[in-house]
Amino acid sequence: MSLYQMQKFLFDINRDPAVQQRFLAERAGVLSPYGLTQEERDAITAGDIGLLYVLGANGQLLMHYAALLGMEWSAYIAAMREGVRKYGPVRAGLYAMTTGLEEKVADV
DSSP states (O other), X not given: OOHHHHXXXXXXXXXXXXXXXXXXXXXXXXXXXXXXXXXXXXXXXXXXXXXHHHTTOOHHHHHHHHXXXXXXXXXXXXXXXXXXXXXXXXXXXXXXXXXXXXXXXXXX
């Protein structure tokens, strides 16, 4: 997995209107400079917020990307939860999960 490259793309698309326009016009083409895995490319191209979250995307970067895709806040949160249900625990990055969905942490 190339978490750094995925997050670099998310940072770039969140900050650069030219990258945003290019992405909206040709999703696959704008990804070529980034060293992404096929799974990452597919998730970005499909706008699969849940899978991007599970792959380790930073939530701050991811929420702006979701907004660019026209996703409302509640749908964004639901997509992350559904991603964990569908693809399993967050695999890498800041949000990597060490417990299952049903396990309690600190009795919560």
